[in-house]
Amino acid sequence: MPIILPPGFETERLVLREAVAADAAAIFAEYASDPEVTRFLSFPTHRSVADAEAFLATCEAARKAGRSNTYVLTRRSDGAVLGVIDLRIETPFRLGFGYVLGRRHWGQGLMPEALAASVRWGAGQAEIWRMWAFCDVANVASARTMEKAGLRFEGVLRRWIVHPNLGPEPRDCRAYAWVREP
Structure with a gap:
């Protein structure tokens, strides 16, 4: 059975909903234009709302193709876009x-x-055996985030990805995962 991603998630403080084109200005203002936030990401810091619009267009195309879903994190109390x-x-x-x-x-x-x-949802899907992510070895906060969410450190991926805001060379990354035990 193929994996079907849900339209969203809810937590005590958050609503995670599918990203839409109308989110571009909020995404640009909240994080995509901030060099401190984007330094460890795989895309250059956005220079305009048009960059965020292009990002959202690729997200929409991937969602329609059934390859991925991008969820906007909003605060439950006021709907503000957080990430x-x-x-x-x-x-x-x-x-x-x-x-x-x-x-x-x-x-x-x-x-x-x-x-x-997100991990709880995936763990409840019989067809999902592994969920994983990685972060730059220098991104200690992201590593802690994954550990707090219940993911386990698996190792270092040497020269894994280029973070364009840090330079042109591939950097080492730490891999974390949840794995369904047989």
């Missing part, structure tokens, strides 16, 4: 994910809460 989580179907049994949170919201436990909800 995003992307779930990617990598194989018929494996999900990858990525995430980012606006700097004003760091240190409040919001991303571990959102990520844990």
Whole structure:
């Protein structure tokens, strides 16, 4: 049975809903234009709302193709955009994910809460055997986020990905995963 990603998730403090084109200005303002937030990400810091619009267009195309779903993290109390989580179907049994949170919201436990909800959902799907993500070896906060969400450290991926905001060379990354035991 193929993996079907849900339209969203809810937690105690958050609503995770599918990203839409109308989110571009909020995404740009909240995190995508902030060099401190984007330094460890796989895309250059956005220079305009048009960059966020292009990002959302690729998210929509991937969702329609059934390859991934990008969820906007919004605060339950007022609907404010805080960041995003992307779930990617990598194989018929494996999900990858990525995430980012606006700097004003760091240190409040919001991303571990959102990520844990995604992991709980995946763990409840019989066809999913593995969910995983990675972070730059220097991104200690992201490593802690994954650990708090229940993922286990698996090892270092040497020269795994280029983070364009840090330079042109591939960097080492730490891999974390949830794996269904046989």
